[in-house]
Amino acid sequence: MATDTRTTVSEGFGEVSRTVGTAFRYLLLAATLVGILAVGVLFVYVGNDAIQPLTADPGWHLTFFLTLVVPTLAVGGVLRARADGSFRVGLESLGLLAVMPLFAGGVATLFLSVLPALVTFSYAVALGLVVATVVALMRSRRVGFGAKLLVVGVATVVSLLFVPGIIQSLPFVPVEWLLVALTLGTPVAAIAGAYATSSWNDRRTGRIAGAAALGGVVAAGLLGSLIGFGGTAATILAAVAGVPVALYAATALDRHPARRDGLLLPLTVVGGMLLGAFLVRTVGFAGPAAWLDWAFLTGPNSITAEDAGIYPALVGSILLMLIVALLSFPVGIGAAVYLEEYAPDSRLAQLIEVNIANLAGVPSVVYGLLGLGLLARMLDEGLPILPAAIADPLGLEPVRVGANLFGIGTVFVGGMTLSLLILPIVIISSQEAIRSVPPSQRQASYGMGATRWQTIRNVVLPKAFPGILTGTILALGRAIGETAPLLVIGAPNQFGLPQELSSRVGAMPLQIYAWATTSGTPEFYAKVIPAGVVVLLVAMLAMNSVAIVLRNRFQS
Amino acid sequence: MGADNLDDSLTTQTENSPRELLARSFFFVCAFVSILTTVGIVFVLVTEATTFFSETAGLRGVTGPTVSIVDFLTGTEFSIASEQFGVLPLLSGTLAIVVGAAVIALPLGVATAIYLSEYADPQTRKYLKPALEILAGVPTVIYGYFAVEYITPLLERYLFPDIGFFNALSASIVVGIMIIPMVSSISEDAMSAVPDDLREAGYGMGATKFDVSTGIVVPAAISGIFSSFILAISRAIGETMAVTIAAGASPKLVEFGTVGAGPVSVPYPDPAYFLEPIQTMTSAMVQLLFSDITGGGVAYRSLFGIGITLFVITLIMNVLSDWVASRYQEDYD
Structure with a gap:
């Protein structure tokens, strides 16, 4: 502002006020940074305890410094100096390359430990048939809406009841990786095709991209099983990490061919890492004696610090996130649509809005009490479809469903509780995203004769989608760290690998709490907990960074 | 759509057509979940807490130790x-x-x-x-x-x-x-x-x-x-x-x-x-x-x-x- 430079007007006065102003400014900056720096230092401490980089050979550090750090800095510096956007392409693809394998690992744990490939495949086929029915019916204009609804309903029931059984009893089934490739590769290919269609504005390119994605996933599975890496793991890595990275690189290069050189940055990093690892192994330099290693990530929990691993808790957290996403996203987005599009100023909507604002302020431990009292204990026998109070006078048997899902500390109750907990956040952020869609676009849609639902489906939701996605991912990031509600619904301290929705729930923050209290030996405090903390932090930061990148990308 | 069923398509595409009603009801149910959550929280807290306080435990038919609200x-x-x-x-x-x-x-x-x-x-x-x-x-x-x-x-x-x-x-x-x-x-x-x-x-x-x-x-x-x-x-x-x-x-x-x-x-x-x-x-x-x-x-x-x-x-x-x-x-x- 102009006043900052106009300080020499009258003798003395300006000097004094400038000193005060400058001091105040830096005081404010310091205050802003205190919290950030404190937490940053704590992160460094905990990372040091988990990885212990100083225990490595100096030669190890030197090798990686020469093969990884120096070339990366050189290439990055050159790209940045060129200032033609290639540096940004390099950074973004590097970020994708760093984050997507993490998500691939998460998906892989689900497929390897929780979901049997054949069962998943059979349900995927059943769902695919339903989707195919819906798509086929949407095209037809001759069938009335009621008839369509009936057909879809019947198709859903029939398909989910019979198709999985038929497929599971087939005499010949493909090998596991091929099942996973089809289960996971088909939706990934469909999304890739849709994305390519919209970004090139060309259906043919979209079809080619989709086919290439599916082919690539299957090829990766074949290659992985041939070289002994594991067909399933290679399939998942290709579907979750490979396809998005390839798609990103293809779109970025097609739009700005001059930025092609940006891809040198990720290549340098990957090449440097491989070269460094090769050199270190040949020469025999010892790496850091990290506590956070492959054995910790994939090992079961134990009462001794040496053998304690985080794998069951990791799988539990991922399973919980899956349930939370499936339950809270549709409901949260639906509620936001109702509040913004259907009843913006009605009495009821105001009541619901006040209610949501207050729910957002309810402590998480109270949500735990809701889960414990209602879901775990009152519904222990299952959800009453036909309660005893109605059934008895009529001489019928009371009907209750889902008796094994509800109960003390099951995965399902944990997921429900966390979903209710983050629902206010999902609703509020989705509302903001929907509100930011300009009213003129809605009016244009109405003006063309579209109904409210058509406007919502074709105009509002597509426009608001990036914002909704950002908010919901941030909410998931909050859910993955929640401990208190899971503790209250009765999750025990020692838990095995969750196999189904009625298993006892385990999660990374719960595991950290258990390590900190029941097995709180100095060994655990100094080594095991830091490693667990780093895993949890990486998961949370990966989700947050995806959300923040999405926000920055679509805000402009 | 032929001209003969124009009337029909006009009425089925309005605010109260089955499709619109279904969409509106779905969104309303979603919004209502938040009210249900509040009701659920209050219901659970009140029903369980009343069995804890001696003033109300009798009404709920609870036997065993209780604590009066004042003592609490x-x-x-x-x-x-x-x-x-x-x-x-x-x-x-x-x-x-x-x-x-x-x-x-x-x-x-x-x-x-x-x-x-x-x-x-x-x-x-x-x-x-x-x-x-x-x-x-x-x-x-x-x-x-x-x-x-x-x-x-x-x-x-x-x-x-x-x-x-x-x-x-x-x-x-x-x-x-x-x-x-x-x-x-x-x-x-x-x-x-x-x-x-x-x-x-x-x-x-x-x-x-x-x-x-x-x-x-x-x-x-x-x-x-x-x-x-x-x-x-x-x-x-x-x-x-x-x-x-x-x-x-x-x-x-x-x-x-x-x-x-x-x-x-x-x-x-x-x-x-x-x-x-x-x-x-x-x-x-x-x-x-x-x-x-x-x-x-x-x-x-x-x-x-x-x-x-x-x-x-x-x-x-x-x-x-x-x-x-x-x-x-x-x-x-």
Whole structure:
């Protein structure tokens, strides 16, 4: 502002006020940074305890410094100096390359430990048939809406009841990786095709991209099983990490061919890492004696610090996130649509809005009490479809469903509780995203004769989608760290690998709490907990960074 | 669509066609889930808490030990083993955490808000805001571990040699750090909403940026700032994992010393309370969970007694925050 430079007007006065102003400014900056720096230092401490980089050979550090750090800095510096956007392409693809394998690992744990490939495949086929029915019916204009609804309903029931059984009893089934490739590769290919269609504005390119994605996933599975890496793991890595990275690189290069050189940055990093690892192994330099290693990530929990691993808790957290996403996203987005599009100023909507604002302020431990009292204990026998109070006078048997899902500390109750907990956040952020869609676009849609639902489906939701996605991912990031509600619904301290929705729930923050209290030996405090903390932090930061990148990308 | 069924298609595509009704009902049910959640919370807390208090337990047909509401609210001893359920020691612990956290978070949060709203350029803000969000996003169980493993030893070495392994001070420090973003983001919104006319009027009168920030923007945004304080304090009251891990599990009332001489003696709370292990309402709930969870005994029911107290306190604070924000809001239109 102009006043900052106009300080020499009258003798003395300006000097004094400038000193005060400058001091105040830096005081404010310091205050802003205190919290950030404190937490940053704590992160460094905990990372040091988990990885212990100083225990490595100096030669190890030197090798990686020469093969990884120096070339990366050189290439990055050159790209940045060129200032033609290639540096940004390099950074973004590097970020994708760093984050997507993490998500691939998460998906892989689900497929390897929780979901049997054949069962998943059979349900995927059943769902695919339903989707195919819906798509086929949407095209037809001759069938009335009621008839369509009936057909879809019947198709859903029939398909989910019979198709999985038929497929599971087939005499010949493909090998596991091929099942996973089809289960996971088909939706990934469909999304890739849709994305390519919209970004090139060309259906043919979209079809080619989709086919290439599916082919690539299957090829990766074949290659992985041939070289002994594991067909399933290679399939998942290709579907979750490979396809998005390839798609990103293809779109970025097609739009700005001059930025092609940006891809040198990720290549340098990957090449440097491989070269460094090769050199270190040949020469025999010892790496850091990290506590956070492959054995910790994939090992079961134990009462001794040496053998304690985080794998069951990791799988539990991922399973919980899956349930939370499936339950809270549709409901949260639906509620936001109702509040913004259907009843913006009605009495009821105001009541619901006040209610949501207050729910957002309810402590998480109270949500735990809701889960414990209602879901775990009152519904222990299952959800009453036909309660005893109605059934008895009529001489019928009371009907209750889902008796094994509800109960003390099951995965399902944990997921429900966390979903209710983050629902206010999902609703509020989705509302903001929907509100930011300009009213003129809605009016244009109405003006063309579209109904409210058509406007919502074709105009509002597509426009608001990036914002909704950002908010919901941030909410998931909050859910993955929640401990208190899971503790209250009765999750025990020692838990095995969750196999189904009625298993006892385990999660990374719960595991950290258990390590900190029941097995709180100095060994655990100094080594095991830091490693667990780093895993949890990486998961949370990966989700947050995806959300923040999405926000920055679509805000402009 | 042929011309003969034009009428038909017109009526089926209106606001009350089956498709529109289905969509509207689905969205309404989604919105109604939030009401159901509130009803569920109140229902569970009330039905279970009424079996805990002796005044109402008879009506619910509960036999076994109960606690009267008066004893619960005024009892000075909390012990699960001897079935003493006075909430005052827990309130005292919660209050200590809140005071400690507020001392850290309120000034830092307001300073951050002033910096972000008045001083920072857009580029700096772009990096600082996500960094601040991370402070609130770090799982609280990790904050608890940080307090025990890194902060307490630091305090012991440099400031308070006789600090306990578990203590209120380190717990309140981490709770303070985690609520900074809550204060700063709501306060910043309030400051950004102050119209530029006011600032320019200030500059026109010869005020410096410092004068404008402290003399115009902060007073104009004061309702939002206070509302953020109340919300942040409410969050600190409900915070569970960090205090459970770091503050210990020894419920005790704060002791009072007196200052002054003769007839004029003013009691003050003893600050040594911060260096000792304490217990808050939330950490007492976690401890109760490990004593008896499936049986439905008095410990289980007391969980809901404390829970409803916590719920009512945080609800009052949320409503109060809303009221402050709207009641004292300056209207510039």
